Amino acid sequence: MLSFLTSAGFVPSFLAVWTHVYDVAPEFVFQRPMLAPGPQSAQTGIITDPFTQLNLTAVFDVKAAASNSSDSSANFDSYGRSYPAKLLPNSSDYSFRGIEFALPSFHSSSNDALRSAGQVLNLSTAESRQYHSLHILGAVTFAPGASAVPSVANFTFHYDDGETYDATIILAPWFSPGAVFEGAIYLPYHYANPSLDSNQTIDKNNTHIHYATARIPSARNLTALTLPPSSTNIHIFAITLVQASAPDNTVATPGPARVAQIQQKTQNSDSRSWTVAWGMC
Ligand SMILES: *[C@@H]1O[C@H](CO)[C@@H](O)[C@H](O)[C@H]1NC(C)=O
Numbered sequence: 001m002l003s004f005l006t007s008a009g010f011v012p013s014f015l016a017v018w019t020h021v022y023d024v025a026p027e028f029v030f031q032r033p034m035l036a037p038g039p040q041s042a043q044t045g046i047i048t049d050p051f052t053q054l055n056l057t058a059v060f061d062v063k064a065a066a067s068n069s070s071d072s073s074a075n076f077d078s079y080g081r082s083y084p085a086k087l088l089p090n091s092s093d094y095s096f097r098g099i100e101f102a103l104p105s106f107h108s109s110s111n112d113a114l115r116s117a118g119q120v121l122n123l124s125t126a127e128s129r130q131y132h133s134l135h136i137l138g139a140v141t142f143a144p145g146a147s148a149v150p151s152v153a154n155f156t157f158h159y160d161d162g163e164t165y166d167a168t169i170i171l172a173p174w175f176s177p178g179a180v181f182e183g184a185i186y187l188p189y190h191y192a193n194p195s196l197d198s199n200q201t202i203d204k205n206n207t208h209i210h211y212a213t214a215r216i217p218s219a220r221n222l223t224a225l226t227l228p229p230s231s232t233n234i235h236i237f238a239i240t241l242v243q244a245s246a247p248d249n250t251v252a253t254p255g256p257a258r259v260a261q262i263q264q265k266t267q268n269s270d271s272r273s274w275t276v277a278w279g280m281c
């Protein structure tokens with residue numbers, strides 16, 4: 001069934017990330033589910049502009065979306081495959097779970113994705129402030145014949161006092177046989193590379209742009225963030241930071257505002273499954 005759980009390489013890194021997130025910030029990890037997409041302005045007590053959308057235009061280095069199956073200018077995964085632009089939004093404004101993103105221009109010939117490779121994104125003076133969370137739209141690529149596995153990766157946040165913080169995320173592959181992974185944006189197919197994909201121009205595996213989020217320390221001003229290394233195969237379409245001035249319920253957390261706290265964690269080494277119990281603090 002869940003083949004990624006037994007894929008070599010994934011289990012060790014998955015366990016490592018568990019250990020890491022458990023050690024550093026359990027209260028950040030077990031967020032309650034976010035609100036479904038919908039008009040935020042109808043709610044009361046909501047700060048209207050808590051979102052800082054990083055402008056990645058200058059650092060985009062990949063063309064992810066193709067205008068048709070023979071449009072060779074697009075090459076999302078470095079193996080000639082691409083998203084069909086006609087199935088992607090043609091507007092920059094995109095809201096997912098109450099988080100507002102600036103999408104790239106999928107429908108133009110401009111680059112529309114960033115291959116994460118340890119780049120340092122410097123925030124401008126105006127952007128350098130306190131934030132409580134990172135939100136990204138992205139997807140993980142994989143080589144022909146390799147398993148569609150998620151990637152575990154750190155975004156390193158740099159603060160004005162010289163401190164750094166590693167925020168760990170898990171991001172899913174851009175397509176996978178079956179419907180194992182859910183994504184923010186769903187496409188029923190993508191353009192294949194006929195020479196690698198049995199002469200097919202279309203691959204009908206479920207294809208996605210995925211969402212990932214992490215809590216970050218909000219007591220200090222953020223000055224820069226370092227993206228994960230290229231070995232993670234993470235590609236990024238949009239990054240939004242939520243300002244610390246925004247109440248938690250701006251972006252999430254229906255019900256009691258307090259966060260969940262881990263009370264118990266056990267590992268079953270035979271099945272490699274984890275049992276986690278938590279309750280309200
Ligand atoms: C983003 O940056 C590019 C140049 O890198 C600029 O042309 C564009 O106007 C900027 N977009 C916004 C919304 O500021």
Ligand SMILES: *[C@@H]1O[C@H](CO)[C@@H](O)[C@H](O)[C@H]1NC(C)=O
Nearest residue numbers: 066067068069070071072073
């Ligand atoms: C496919 O897209 C390319 C690049 O935009 C374009 O040159 C070509 O005419 C398109 N082909 C078809 C059949 O639409």
Ligand SMILES: *[C@@H]1O[C@H](CO)[C@@H](O)[C@H](O)[C@H]1NC(C)=O
Nearest residue numbers: 085086089090091106107108
């Ligand atoms: C996408 O939006 C641009 C700018 O509004 C417009 O010129 C273009 O025709 C749109 N393309 C599609 C496929 O809707």
Ligand SMILES: *[C@@H]1O[C@H](CO)[C@@H](O)[C@H](O)[C@H]1NC(C)=O
Nearest residue numbers: 058059119120121122123224
């Ligand atoms: C961020 O700043 C560093 C040091 O000034 C510089 O080397 C790097 O190119 C900058 N990154 C971007 C994306 O501008």
Ligand SMILES: *[C@@H]1O[C@H](CO)[C@@H](O)[C@H](O)[C@H]1NC(C)=O
Nearest residue numbers: 013016020152153154166168
């Ligand atoms: C993320 O950073 C933490 C601590 O800085 C480290 O223990 C962990 O191994 C890193 N994870 C990855 C996937 O790099």
Ligand SMILES: *[C@@H]1O[C@H](CO)[C@@H](O)[C@H](O)[C@H]1NC(C)=O
Nearest residue numbers: 193194195196197198199200
């Ligand atoms: C792909 O097409 C070529 C040329 O028509 C043919 O020789 C080859 O057998 C085909 N490959 C597959 C896997 O169908």
Ligand SMILES: *[C@@H]1O[C@H](CO)[C@@H](O)[C@H](O)[C@H]1NC(C)=O
Nearest residue numbers: 144145176177202203204205
């Ligand atoms: C789904 O992807 C797998 C692995 O890349 C491939 O072998 C298969 O043909 C694809 N399935 C469809 C329906 O396109």
Ligand SMILES: *[C@@H]1O[C@H](CO)[C@@H](O)[C@H](O)[C@H]1NC(C)=O
Nearest residue numbers: 128129130160219220221222
């Ligand atoms: C962050 O920067 C702003 C503007 O420079 C400043 O007013 C504020 O005090 C800083 N916050 C912290 C926690 O240093």
